[in-house]
Amino acid sequence: MSNKENFTPFGTRRVLTHLQALMTSLGQLSRSPWATLITFAVIGIALSLPMGFSVVLKNVQVVSGSLHDTGQISLYLKSNLDSDTLNQDLNVLRADQGVAGVKYITPEDGLAEFSKQSGYTNILKGLPNNPIPGVIVVQPSPAFKFDWQVQQLYQRIKQLPGVSNAQLDMQWLQRLKAIVAMGHRATTLLLILFAVAVLLLIGNTIRLTTQHYREEIEIIKLLGGTNSFIRRPFLYSGAIYGFSGGIVAWFIVDIALHFLQNPISELSSLYGSQYETVGLGMHSTLLLLIGGTFLGVLAAYLAANRYIRQISFK
Amino acid sequence: MIQLNKVSKRYAHGQEALLNISLELKKGEMAFLTGHSGAGKSTLLKLITMMERASTGEVIFDGVNVNRISKNKIPFLRRKIGIIFQDPHLLKDRSVFENVSLPLIITGYRYQDIGKRVRAALDKVGLLHKENVMPETLSSGEQQRIGIARAIITKPPLIIADEPTGNLDPDLSQDIMQLFEQFNQIGSTVLIASHDIGLINQLQHRRLTLKGGQLIRDEEGYMV
Numbered sequence: 001m002s003n004k005e006n007f008t009p010f011g012t013r014r015v016l017t018h019l020q021a022l023m024t025s026l027g028q029l030s031r032s033p034w035a036t037l038i039t040f041a042v043i044g045i046a047l048s049l050p051m052g053f054s055v056v057l058k059n060v061q062v063v064s065g066s067l068h069d070t071g072q073i074s075l076y077l078k079s080n081l082d083s084d085t086l087n088q089d090l091n092v093l094r095a096d097q098g099v100a101g102v103k104y105i106t107p108e109d110g111l112a113e114f115s116k117q118s119g120y121t122n123i124l125k126g127l128p129n130n131p132i133p134g135v136i137v138v139q140p141s142p143a144f145k146f147d148w149q150v151q152q153l154y155q156r157i158k159q160l161p162g163v164s165n166a167q168l169d170m171q172w173l174q175r176l177k178a179i180v181a182m183g184h185r186a187t188t189l190l191l192i193l194f195a196v197a198v199l200l201l202i203g204n205t206i207r208l209t210t211q212h213y214r215e216e217i218e219i220i221k222l223l224g225g226t227n228s229f230i231r232r233p234f235l236y237s238g239a240i241y242g243f244s245g246g247i248v249a250w251f252i253v254d255i256a257l258h259f260l261q262n263p264i265s266e267l268s269s270l271y272g273s274q275y276e277t278v279g280l281g282m283h284s285t286l287l288l289l290i291g292g293t294f295l296g297v298l299a300a301y302l303a304a305n306r307y308i309r310q311i312s313f314k
Numbered sequence: 315m316i317q318l319n320k321v322s323k324r325y326a327h328g329q330e331a332l333l334n335i336s337l338e339l340k341k342g343e344m345a346f347l348t349g350h351s352g353a354g355k356s357t358l359l360k361l362i363t364m365m366e367r368a369s370t371g372e373v374i375f376d377g378v379n380v381n382r383i384s385k386n387k388i389p390f391l392r393r394k395i396g397i398i399f400q401d402p403h404l405l406k407d408r409s410v411f412e413n414v415s416l417p418l419i420i421t422g423y424r425y426q427d428i429g430k431r432v433r434a435a436l437d438k439v440g441l442l443h444k445e446n447v448m449p450e451t452l453s454s455g456e457q458q459r460i461g462i463a464r465a466i467i468t469k470p471p472l473i474i475a476d477e478p479t480g481n482l483d484p485d486l487s488q489d490i491m492q493l494f495e496q497f498n499q500i501g502s503t504v505l506i507a508s509h510d511i512g513l514i515n516q517l518q519h520r521r522l523t524l525k526g527g528q529l530i531r532d533e534e535g536y537m538v
Contacts, residue, residue, distance in 0.1 A: 013422045020419060031407075219403050222363075223464070224393035225420040226386070312365060 018232070025236035028209060039205055039241060043292070044248020046198050050191040051280065051288055052253045057183045058278050059264065071170035073154050077134040078164040079107075086134070089162040093138060098153040101139035107132050133164070147174070195295060202241050202299035206234050210307045217311050227308050234304040235297050242296020246289040253280055315341045315472055315503040316362055321371035323357050323527075331357040333527040335371070339505060341471070344498040346514045347507040349524035355507040358524070359476050362505070363397055364388045376471065393421055396470040396502070400480035402461025404449040410436070411445040414464045421468060435463040439493060455486040462490070466497055473497055475506040479513065487513055 029036045077086065086104075093102045105113075110132040115121045138157060140150050150170065158166040210217065217230055257279055264277050280288070316339040323332040332354045339345055347355050360366040361373050364380050373380050376394060383391065404413050414432045423431070436442045439459035449457055458478065465473065475494065479487035491506075491513060498504045508514060514521060523531035 016425060017422060215403070216405055219405065220416070220420060221389070222365075222392065222397055222403075223417045223420055224389045224391075226389045229389075229420060 017229070021229075021232035022236050024233035025240065028213070028233065029237060029240060039201075040244040040248055043198055043201060043241060043245025044252060046194050046201065047245055047249035047288065047292060048252035048256075050187060050194050051249055051284065052256055053183075053190055054187045054284065055253055055257065055278065055280055057180065057187055060180055060183065062278055071140065071150060071168065071173050073138040073140065073150075073157065074167045074169065075136040075138060075157060075160070075163045076165040076167070077136065077162050079133055081134065081162050085162045089160045090136065092160060093136065093157060096153070096157070098141050098144065098149070098156075099138055100141045103137040103139075105135045105137065107134050110135060136163075195291075198242070198245065198292070198295050199299045199302075202238055202296050203303040205241065206238055206300045206303040207307060209237065210234060210304050214311060217308060221312065227305075230308050231301070231304050235300045238296035238298075238300025238303075239293050240296070242292035242294065242299075243289060245296075246292030249288060249292070250280065250285060315339050315343070315376060316505070317372070317374040318358075318361075319372040319374070321361065321368045321373055323354075323361060323366065324369045330527055332361075332368075335527075335529050337522060337529060337532065339503060341503055342498070342501060343520065344495065344504040345506070345520040345522055346517075347505060347522050347524065348509060348511065348514060351509065353524040354527040355509075355524055356476055357527075359474055359505070359507055363395055363474055364392060393417070393468060394470050394472060396465030396468070396473040398458075398462055398465045398473070398475040398478045400477040402449075402457045402464075404457060404460055404464075406448070406450055408449075409445070410441070410447050410449060410452075410460055413449060413460060414445075414467055417464060417468050423468075431467055432463075435467040436460075438466070438496070439463045454481050455483075455489075458482060458486075458490065459493075462493060466502070469500075469502075471502060473502050473504045475504070475508075477508055478506065479508065479510060484513070488516070491517060 075089075077089075090102060090104060093099050107130045111124065111130050114132055115124045118124075138153075140153055144150050144153075147170070150168070154166065154168045157163070220230055257277055261277055316337075318335050318337050321332060321335045322330070324330050335354075335358065347358065349355055357366065361368050362375060362380075368381050371381075375391065378391060380388075380391065405416075408416075411432055414435055415428050418428050418431060432445065433442060436445055439462055441456060441459055441463070444452065444456065444460075449460060452460065458481070462478070473494065478494075479490050482490065487510065494504050494506060495517070518535050520535065521531070521533045522529060523533075
């Protein structure tokens with residue numbers, strides 16, 4: 001009875017059925033516009049939290065990267081050091097590939113600074129001789145990427161004949177790096193947590209929608225509609241929820257960043273660095289939108305599939 | 315078209331709905347299925363339309379044993395059946411046009427021709443002028459005819475109707491039965507379940523009578 005000529009060619013038909021499913025989905029969403037917009041907002045807020053956290057982290061990384069990453073090494077010289085050994089040491093240091101800068105502080109300069117800072121000027125004047133040793137401050141090369149390279153330099157220059165004691169001042173940087181690493185972990189954790197939240201949220205919304213359209217689903221089944229035909233509009237709805245939530249999240253992060261722009265540049269100027277805040281960027285934005293859409297489709301599939309299979313006309 | 319071989323249906327709670335039923339409905343035939351409520355009419359139709367599966371025996375539709383086919387083949391087989399109920403089950407939030415065109419959209423019918431086919435189907439049930447109306451504004455007789463238009467729009471080889479005149483007054487019921495006779499004359503096989511003996515008696519068609527889940531009478535071209 002079916003007349004083949006009455007049917008559209010398969011490829012065109014496919015496009016048309018998808019278009020038709022998209023229209024059905026848009027129709028369903030627009031029938032309750034407020035509920036739809038609120039769902040967009042909730043998904044957007046949920047997605048904006050991990051995204052915002054990752055942007056903050058990115059900014060911290062940029063700031064900490066602009067600081068001299070490799071720390072500095074203070075070499076405390078032996079007292080009563082003769083100038084030959086001192087010059088020899090300084091020359092060795094200046095020739096070292098791993099050294100970016102060398103600054104010699106004479107015992108006199110050191111004493112002057114110490115008395116200025118401590119306020120014990122009179123007591124220090126009363127001492128028979130200057131207790132402050134000479135110090136060479138060594139700036140390791142910024143080309144160093146790893147801590148162990150700085151450690152190696154530290155071990156090497158510690159052996160210089162004029163040096164009595166050496167101190168590697170890296171601890172605060174290591175702490176910062178540890179905090180950043182922890183932040184990365186926390187962001188990943190947040191991302192997983194909120195992805196699950198979005199999955200449940202969209203899944204639940206779609207589940208409620210399928211229940212709302214139960215009668216329609218039953219009738220379509222009765223008229224010979226396949227499960228995939230019934231499922232398709234719900235998958236589109238899931239995709240629209242995820243994508244729109246992603247756009248809302250993008251706006252939230254962008255607005256928050258504008259809001260924080262001034263205090264951040266003030267803070268960074270206090271640290272002596274001129275610094276522009278970093279936004280989400282192309283890569284993360286794409287990831288956000290594609291990820292959101294994918295989550296939406298997945299959630300819709302999981303929620304709708306089981307339910308649609310179960311329904312049958314009674 | 316339809317063949318039942320020793321079919322029984324027992325529901326999960328132990329109730330025997332059908333007992334050892336064998337019958338055949340040939341292509342182009344029209345038959346009534348009668349009996350008191352609870353005799354098993356609806357169950358029999360549910361087995362043919364694949365809403366339920368027989369507990370034992372074979373149900374063969376269009377050469378396919380529907381008891382054995384996988385669930386994902388059912389939709390394609392169902393497209394060959396126009397199903398009509400006492401309650402027409404129209405979608406309340408769609409216009410008459412959208413309701414009637416639904417089977418064409420499901421089967422992927424060519425979009426340009428949908429309007430033409432919908433109008434032809436509505437014309438057949440005498441409701442051509444109602445295509446843009448919402449179903450709830452129509453009388454129950456009109457709603458039933460919209461349901462019939464939806465069932466026959468794909469020109470299905472088999473039409474199954476379960477108490478199609480249950481809610482209608484006698485005049486309207488007669489109109490509906492005449493519609494089914496017209497579809498039968500065009501070539502569709504028609505099976506109608508009805509307990510309206512008065513109405514059935516006026517029409518000269520095969521009559522299958524069920525009682526307590528058993529087929530107790532099978533009369534050809536019965537006329538009072």
